Amino acid sequence: MTESSAITPEQVEHLASLSRIAMGADELKSLAGDLSTILSNVARVNEVAGDDVPATSHPIALSNVLRPDVVGETLTSEQALAAAPASADDKFLVPQILGEE
Template sequence: MSEITPDLVRHLGVLARIQLSDDEVTQLTGQLDAIVDNIAKVSEVATPDVVATSHPIAMSNVFRPDEVGQTLTHEQVLQNAPDAADGRFRVTAILGEEQ
């Protein structure tokens, strides 16, 4: 027995302020009914014995040790900057002069 009816789809369209044609109502009725049926199937399987998962494969973060490497000097960093002042990049103000 179908839980989703064309009248329900039209009502949901009104609530969502979406104008639906008769063809869209027919199509959405079938699609939403299939979704509700699939959710019901999952609900049957989801018992306290089944552990909830967010991903089918166990995942873990892969970390590497933080090691200090070779770094650039201030001169190297700023050598291709269009404009620099006092050892920093100089950029055009975008928020106005009150900053």
Template sequence: MSQTSAHGSSEITAEQVAHLAQLARIDLNAEEIASLTVELGQIVESVAKVSEVATDDVPATSHPIPLQNVFRPDVVGETLTIEQVLSGAPEQADNRFKVSAILGEEQ
């Protein structure tokens, strides 16, 4: 998709963008093709710059600061009774919240 010029930068052409649009079955006008040509060129250049500084001695990371999970003991605490849980429910039936049917699936 990209070509390298004598200056070492990648160049995206309008013809390449039009071809990709055709393959993806996206109908683009000339103005959209021109805009996307510039944008894709900038993306390719940015990726090339990152590739230049990404060396083998720099480990790949997903976050700049090392993270670790913070765990706590899984201890059962005080729980509410069924009566307490259902005390504010507008409708209830068989110790459960009763809600209106949705999507026309009324019973």
């Protein structure tokens, strides 16, 4: 990254202002240097990455290992409601929390 394309403290100050983040002069200068270093490193990676190298998020391909979706035995309404503190019309009865009628 060339010196002309480095992030300036004024640019960081502008971004901080847009983000409503209060920053001191030392913080602005430090963050400008950090951001310039990050951009420099990204530019270096872009130089190495060729068109023959696919973009990846992991070095090893990931795949999900899922079990088959098979319907098994389920509880009846009576079994499910047997231990419920309160029920009505084959449903769990719970306390009202939203103040609705």
